[in-house]
Amino acid sequence: MTLVKFNSDKRNNSSLLPGFNDVFDSIFNDTFFNDRMTMRVPAANISESEDHFHVELAAPGLKKEDFKINLERNVLNISVERQNEQNDEQKNYSKREYSYTSWVRSFTLPESANAEQIDAAYADGVLKIDISKREEAKAVRRQIEIK
Secondary structure (H helix, E strand, O other): OOOOOOOOOOOOOOOOOOOHHHHHHHHHOOHHHHHHHOOOOOOEEEEEOOOEEEEEEEOOOOOHHHEEEEEEOOEEEEEEEOOOOHHHHHOOOOOOOOOOOEEEEEEEOOOOEEEEEEEEEEEOOEEEEEEEEOHHHOOOOOOOOOO
């Protein structure tokens, strides 16, 4: 049995055949095409604080031992290569939106990053990487007195 989604909230009055666009939307926005069009890498958040750059990857279902993080020529590479577990092969999925068995994400560090001070932690399905900034790159703040 195949489930087909119809979007009842979307009423396109410009169509000559009502519901015709809904059929194509449900086909192209459903599992068969959508799973093949999306990349199988975890989503990343990149932020910056006064002293650090922060990279967070959403990677549920992994262990910290599954990750390999290395730095080569100012490029931070984060990779996972994991064999399918037998439990996964025995399951009959009707939809599978995450299946991180093998992937690589690469980030070029800015010149202001201190490559000698990079820390990583994995908890609650999120890999967090903190990259220190060089001292000269840290924002200098001081109060300026008005005379």
